[in-house]
Amino acid sequence: MNSNFPFSDTPDTVCYTCCHVLNEHKPILYVSHDEDGYWQFLCGGIHKEEDAKIVSLSAILKIDDSIAALADLDYGEYAEADDSDCDWIVHSKS
Numbered sequence: 001m002n003s004n005f006p007f008s009d010t011p012d013t014v015c016y017t018c019c020h021v022l023n024e025h026k027p028i029l030y031v032s033h034d035e036d037g038y039w040q041f042l043c044g045g046i047h048k049e050e051d052a053k054i055v056s057l058s059a060i061l062k063i064d065d066s067i068a069a070l071a072d073l074d075y076g077e078y079a080e081a082d083d084s085d086c087d088w089i090v091h092s093k094s
């Protein structure tokens with residue numbers, strides 16, 4: 001276990017991102033920690049099912065290390081930012 005890893009999940013935990021972040025290098029503007037434990041790291045755009053990409057938590061952290069600030073996001077919470085320089089605003093889904 002890497003003690004520098006900010007998430008309580010392991011670095012190889014499967015999470016979701018979108019093709020825009022992965023292939024087009026758009027900033028991550030939407031982070032969700034779902035009730036079922038899945039993390040989603042998406043750009044701020046509209047998504048179709050085929051846009052979803054599966055990566056590991058360590059891979060997404062390499063793409064954008066600012067998401068480390070959201071490592072303690074609770075189940076059922078999500079965070080949004082207006083652009084990559086903005087602070088995260090955390091919301092609860094329930």
Ligand SMILES: [Zn+2]
Nearest residue numbers: 018020043045
């Ligand atoms: Zn996207």
